Amino acid sequence: xxxxxxxxxxxxxxxxxxxxxxxxxxxxxxxxxxxxxxxxxxxxxxxxxxxxxxxxxxxxxxxxxxxxxxxxxxxxxxxxxxxxxxxxxxxxxxxxxxxxxxxxxxxxxxxxxxxxxxxxxxxxxxxxxxxxxxxxxxxxxxxxxxxxxxxxxxxxxxxxxxxxxxxxxxxxxxxxxxxxxxxxxxxxxxxxxxxxxxxxxxxxxxxxxxxxxxxxxxxxxxxxxxxxxxxxxxxxxxxxxxxxxxxxxxxxxxxxxxxxxxxxxxxxxxxxxxxxxxxxxxxxxxxxxxxxxxxxxxxxxxxxxxxxxx
Amino acid sequence: xxxxxxxxxxxxxxxxxxxxxxxxxxxxxxxxxxxxxxxxxxxxxxxxxxxxxxxxxxxxxxxxxxxxxxxxxxxxxxxxxxxxxxxxxxxxxxxxxxxxxxxxxxxxxxxxxxxxxxxxxxxxxxxxxxxxxxxxxxxxxxxxxxxxxxxxxxxxxxxxxxxxxxxxxxxxxxxxxxxxxxxxxxxxxxxxxxxxxxxxxxxxxxxxxxxxxxxxxxxxxxxxxxxxxxxxxxxxxxxxxxxxxxxxxxxxxxxxxxxxxxxxxxxxxxxxxxxxxxxxxx
Amino acid sequence: xxxxxxxxxxxxxxxxxxxxxxxxxxxxxxxxxxxxxxxxxxxxxxxxxxxxxxxxxxxxxxxxxxxxxxxxxxxxxxxxxxxxxxxxxxxxxxxxxxxxxxxxxxxxxxxxxxxxxxxxxxxxxxxxxxxxxxxxxxxxxxxxxxxxxxxxxxxxxxxxxxxxxxxxxxxxxxxxxxxxxxxxxxxxxxxxxxxxxxxxxxxxxxxxxxxxxxxxxxxxxxxxxxxxxxxxxxxxxxxxxxxxxxxxxxxxxxxxxxxxxxxxxxxxxxxxxxxxxxxxxxxxxxxxxxxxxxxxxxxxxxxxxxxxxxxxxxxxxxxxxxxxxxxxxxxxxxxxxxxxxxxxxxxxxxxxx
Numbered sequence: 001x002x003x004x005x006x007x008x009x010x011x012x013x014x015x016x017x018x019x020x021x022x023x024x025x026x027x028x029x030x031x032x033x034x035x036x037x038x039x040x041x042x043x044x045x046x047x048x049x050x051x052x053x054x055x056x057x058x059x060x061x062x063x064x065x066x067x068x069x070x071x072x073x074x075x076x077x078x079x080x081x082x083x084x085x086x087x088x089x090x091x092x093x094x095x096x097x098x099x100x101x102x103x104x105x106x107x108x109x110x111x112x113x114x115x116x117x118x119x120x121x122x123x124x125x126x127x128x129x130x131x132x133x134x135x136x137x138x139x140x141x142x143x144x145x146x147x148x149x150x151x152x153x154x155x156x157x158x159x160x161x162x163x164x165x166x167x168x169x170x171x172x173x174x175x176x177x178x179x180x181x182x183x184x185x186x187x188x189x190x191x192x193x194x195x196x197x198x199x200x201x202x203x204x205x206x207x208x209x210x211x212x213x214x215x216x217x218x219x220x221x222x223x224x225x226x227x228x229x230x231x232x233x234x235x236x237x238x239x240x241x242x243x244x245x246x247x248x249x250x251x252x253x254x255x256x257x258x259x260x261x262x263x264x265x266x267x268x269x270x271x272x273x274x275x276x277x278x279x280x281x282x283x284x285x286x287x288x289x290x291x292x293x294x295x296x297x298x299x300x301x302x303x304x305x306x307x308x309x310x
Numbered sequence: 311x312x313x314x315x316x317x318x319x320x321x322x323x324x325x326x327x328x329x330x331x332x333x334x335x336x337x338x339x340x341x342x343x344x345x346x347x348x349x350x351x352x353x354x355x356x357x358x359x360x361x362x363x364x365x366x367x368x369x370x371x372x373x374x375x376x377x378x379x380x381x382x383x384x385x386x387x388x389x390x391x392x393x394x395x396x397x398x399x400x401x402x403x404x405x406x407x408x409x410x411x412x413x414x415x416x417x418x419x420x421x422x423x424x425x426x427x428x429x430x431x432x433x434x435x436x437x438x439x440x441x442x443x444x445x446x447x448x449x450x451x452x453x454x455x456x457x458x459x460x461x462x463x464x465x466x467x468x469x470x471x472x473x474x475x476x477x478x479x480x481x482x483x484x485x486x487x488x489x490x491x492x493x494x495x496x497x498x499x500x501x502x503x504x505x506x507x508x509x510x511x512x513x514x515x516x517x518x519x520x521x522x523x524x525x526x527x528x529x530x531x532x533x534x535x536x537x538x539x540x541x542x543x544x545x546x547x548x549x550x551x552x553x554x555x556x557x558x559x560x561x562x563x564x565x566x567x568x569x570x571x572x573x574x575x576x577x578x579x580x581x582x583x584x585x586x587x588x589x590x591x592x
Numbered sequence: 593x594x595x596x597x598x599x600x601x602x603x604x605x606x607x608x609x610x611x612x613x614x615x616x617x618x619x620x621x622x623x624x625x626x627x628x629x630x631x632x633x634x635x636x637x638x639x640x641x642x643x644x645x646x647x648x649x650x651x652x653x654x655x656x657x658x659x660x661x662x663x664x665x666x667x668x669x670x671x672x673x674x675x676x677x678x679x680x681x682x683x684x685x686x687x688x689x690x691x692x693x694x695x696x697x698x699x700x701x702x703x704x705x706x707x708x709x710x711x712x713x714x715x716x717x718x719x720x721x722x723x724x725x726x727x728x729x730x731x732x733x734x735x736x737x738x739x740x741x742x743x744x745x746x747x748x749x750x751x752x753x754x755x756x757x758x759x760x761x762x763x764x765x766x767x768x769x770x771x772x773x774x775x776x777x778x779x780x781x782x783x784x785x786x787x788x789x790x791x792x793x794x795x796x797x798x799x800x801x802x803x804x805x806x807x808x809x810x811x812x813x814x815x816x817x818x819x820x821x822x823x824x825x826x827x828x829x830x831x832x833x834x835x836x837x838x839x840x841x842x843x844x845x846x847x848x849x850x851x852x853x854x855x856x857x858x859x860x861x862x863x864x865x866x867x868x869x870x871x872x873x874x875x876x877x878x879x880x881x882x883x884x885x886x887x888x889x890x891x892x893x894x895x896x897x898x899x900x901x902x903x904x905x906x907x908x909x910x911x912x913x914x915x916x917x918x919x920x921x922x923x924x925x926x927x928x929x930x931x932x933x934x935x936x937x938x939x940x941x942x943x944x945x
C-alpha cells in the first residue's frame with residue numbers, strides 16, 4: 001500500500017511538470033496554430049542558463065536561487081519571442097508543414113548550441129528546495145516534491161484561469177478562431193503571437209528548472225521532454241488548457257505506476273531484448289496513440305483532402 | 311430495382327442537418343438531375359453516395375448491394391465515379407497523367423513489377439495509355455493532353471476530370487457542377503456531349519448543376535433539394551412549373567429566367583461573364 | 593487548400609523530350625564519373641566521411657519517398673535505420689550470415705516496423721504524424737536499441753564488412769552502387785502505376801478515392817518502402833564504422849536527417865544525394881576553415897539546424913530545385929543549338945535559290 005501511495009505521489013509530481021509543459025504547448029498553439037517541437041529545447045536552454053548562474057553563485061533569496069531563476073526565465077521569454085520574430089513570422093505565409101519543420105530546425109540548433117557551450121556530459125543538479133519533508137500519516141512527502149508540485153501546478157492553473165478570464169485570454173480566443181476577424185476588431189495579432197511565444201518560453205523554462213534536480217542536466221533528455229508535453233497537450237486537442245492539465249497529471253500517474261510495477265516485475269524476470277528502465281517513453285507513446293484512436297476520424301471531404309495539412 | 315437507390319439518407323454535422331431523409335433513385339442508362347439553391351446539400355448527397363461522407367441514417371444501394379458502409383475507393387471500384395465541384399486534379403502533372411489515374415484501379419502492376427519494370431508493368435502501361443488516348447480523342451481534348459493541368463482553363467479542367475472518371479469505366483457517373491466554367495454558349499454542346507458519353511460508355515448519370523436550364527434540358531428525371539430536403543421530383547416539365555421549386559429559387563434571377571423561359575434583358579456589351587459565373591459557383 | 597511545397601516538384605522537371613533525356617543522362621554520367629574517381633584520391637579520414645555521407649544519402653532517399661512521393665511525414669527514420677543496422681549486425685556477427693545477404697535482410701526487417709508506424713498515418717496526417725513518429729523513434733531507440741541484447745546503454749554490436757569490402761574505397765563504391773540501385777528502383781516505380789497512386793494520395797485524397805485507389809494501402813506501401821530504404825541505409829552506415837550502436841539512431845539523428853534532406857530537397861532523388869553530401873562536407877569544411885574547428889560535430893549540428901531554418905526561409909524546395917532549373921536551362925540551350933544547326937542548311941538553300 002505504501003508503495004502504491006508513494007508511486008501515486010511521484011506520478012502526480014511528474015504529472016504537474018507534464019501539465020506545465022503541455023500548458024506551454026497549448027499556449028503557443030492557440031496563439032499561433034503551431035505545434036512547437038522546440039518547446040523542450042527552449043526549456044533545456046533555460047535550465048542550462050539557470051544551472052550556470054547557480055554555479056557562479058547568483059544571489060539567493062531565503063536559500064532559493066531566485067535571481068538565477070528569474071534570469072533564466074527571462075532568457076526563455078526572449079528566446080521564444082526571438083523565434084517568433086526571426087523564424088515564424090517570416091514563414092507566416094508558408095504552408096503549415098514548413099512551419100512545423102522550422103520548429104524542428106530550431107530544436108536541432110538549440111540542442112547543438114547546448115552541446116557546443118556546455119558539452120554532452122550529464123550532470124546532477126542541486127535540489128531547489130530545502131531538504132527534509134513532511135510526515136502525512138505513514139507517508140513522507142519531501143519538500144522537493146511538494147515544492148515542485150505546488151510551483152508547477154500553481155503556474156499551470158494560473159495560466160488556465162488567465163486564459164479563461166483575462167482580456168488577453170479573450171484576444172487569444174479571437175485570434176485562435178480567425179486571425180483576420182481578430183485584426184478587424186482591433187486586436188494586435190502580432191502582439192498576441194509574440195506573447196504566446198513568450199508564455200510558451202516562460203512556462204517551458206520553469207518546467208525545465210523544476211524538473212532538472214530530480215532528472216539530471218542532460219540536453220538530450222530535456223529537449224525530448226517535448227514528447228510528454230505533447231502527450232499532455234494532445235489530451236485537450238491542443239486547445240483546452242484544463243484538459244491538458246488533466247492529461248499531464250494522468251500521464252504522470254500512469255507512467256509512474258507502470259514504471260514502478262513493471263520494474264518490480266523485471267526484478268524477477270530480467271529481459272534482455274528490451275530495456276524496460278526506459279518504459280516511460282513507451283507510456284507517452286501509448287498515451288498519444290490512445291488519444292489518436294479515440295478521436296473521431298474526420299470525413300474525407302474536398303476541403304480536407306490534400307495530405308499534409310492537419 | 312433501380313441501379314442506385316438512396317433511401318432516407320440523413321446527414322448531420324454537429325446538430326446541423328445537412329440532409330434530411332432524402333431518397334432518390336437512378337435507373338440504368340438514365341440521366342438524372344439534382345438541382346437546388348446553394349447550400350441545399352447537393353454535394354453532401356454526392357459525398358454520401360460516393361462514400362466520402364458517412365451517413366447518420368438511411369442506406370445507399372447500388373446494383374442490389376447495400377453499400378452504405380463501403381469505403382469510397384471500394385464504391386469507385388464497383389462502378390461509381392464522380393467529379394468534384396472544386397476540381398480535384400494533380401496540378402503538377404499533365405492532363406494525360408491525370409486521366410491515367412482513372413485507369414489505376416483496373417491495372418495490375420504493383421510495386422515490384424513497376425520498380426523492376428517487369429513486362430506486366432509495361433503491358434499495363436501501354437494498355438492504359440491507349441485507353442486514355444481513346445477517351446481524350448472522344449472528348450476532343452487531345453490538344454491539351456500533354457500540358458500541365460495547372461495552366462488549363464477551368465472548362466478544360468472539368469473535361470479532364472470527366473475523362474478521368476470515364477477511364478475508371480463507371481456504371482454510374484456523378485457530375486458535380488460540370489457545366490460551370492464553360493461558356494454559356496457552349497452549354498448546348500455540353501448537353502450533347504453528356505448524352506454521347508452516356509450512350510458510348512453505357513452508363514447512367516446523376517448530374518448536380520447550378521444552371522437549372524441546363525439540367526432541365528439534359529435530364530430524364532429531376533430531383534430538387536432545398537435546405538437538405540427533397541422538395542420536388544419529376545419530369546423536367548413538371549419540375550419547371552412546380553410552385554415549390556419556383557419559391558425556392560426566387561430571388562435568383564437566373565433561375566427564374568430558366569423557369570419561365572422568358573429572356574431577361576441584359577445590358578448591351580455586358581454578357582454574363584464566364585468568370586463571374588464561375589466565381590459565383592466556386 | 594495549401595499543399596506541401598516539398599511534394600513532387602521534380603514532376604515539373606521530368607524529362608519531356610530526347611534533349612531533356614540526353615542532358616539528364618550526361619549529367620548523371622558526369623556525376624558518376626566524379627563520384628567514382630574523386631574519393632579514390634581522398635585521405636582515409638575524408639574517405640570515411642564520404643562513406644558516412646553516402647549512407648546518409650540512402651537515409652535521405654527514404655524521406656524523399658515518404659514526404660516527396662506520398663506527402664506523409666516521419667521523424668522515426670533513424671529508428672528504421674537502427675532496426676536495419678541491428679538486424680544485420682546480429683545476423684553477421686551472431687549468425688554468420690554473409691554481409692551481402694544481411695544487407696537486404698536488414699532492410700526487410702525494417703519494413704514491418706515501418707508499416708506499424710504507418711497505422712497512425714491512416715487516421716491522422718501532417719503534424720500529428722510527426723508527434724507520433726518522433727515518439728515512436730524514441731521508443732525504438734530507448735527500449736530496443738538500448739537493450740542488453742545489443743550490449744547495453746554504451747554497448748554496440750559488431751558489424752564487420754566482408755573481406756572484399758574491407759578496403760575503404762571498395763566499400764564506398766559498393767555503397768554508391770546500392771544507392772544508385774535504390775534510386776533507380778524509386779524512379780522506376782514513381783512514373784508508373786504505383787507512383788501515380790502515391791502522387792494521387794499526396795495531392796488529393798478525395799481524387800484518389802474517387803478513382804478507386806486504396807489510400808490505406810498506398811500509405812502502408814510507402815511507409816514500407818521508406819523503411820526498407822532506411823533500413824538499408826542503417827546497415828550501410830553501421831558497416832561503415834564496423835559497429836551498430838544505439839546512439840547512432842536517436843530522434844536527433846532523425847531530425848538531422850530531415851534537416852539535410854530538406855536542405856538537399858525532398859522532391860527529388862538528387863536532393864537525397866545532395867543531403868548526404870552536406871552531411872559529409874559540412875563538418876570537414878568547419879574543421880578546416882572555421883577558427884575553433886575542434887568542436888566540428890557540434891558546430892556542424894548548429895549549421896544543419898540553422899541551415900534548415902534558412903533553407904525554409906529562402907527556398908523550401910531545397911538546393912536541388914535550383915539545380916533542376918539550371919538543368920532545364922541547359923536543355924534549352926542545347927535545344928537552341930540543335931535547332932540552329934538544322935536550320936542552317938535550310939537557310940543556305942534559300943540563299944542559293
